[in-house]
Amino acid sequence: MGHIKRSLDLKEAKEGIALSILVKAGAVVCCEYCDEYVNNQDDEALKIAYAIANKMVSEKNSDVELFEGNRKELTDCIKSVYADVAWECHCEIEMNK
């Protein structure tokens, strides 16, 4: 059990790093009203996120040390987090009702 929990925490921590890179690149935006993360549907920004990630790995940035220099794992994680972020935040959904 303990081991499963630890690896889940690690997965969450890695997803948090991927999300922060996506936000930095503008591929994911945080709604100023409901604080939810929304997919900006901007493939150019996604490419910028990959570039930022690669640069961070090259620089051995401590923010990405959990990935232990594994570029592919980091970019795969960014890709999956990007795909999982909602296209509409809570208030947009409410507005469109």
Ligand SMILES: [Zn+2]
């Ligand atoms: Zn919102």
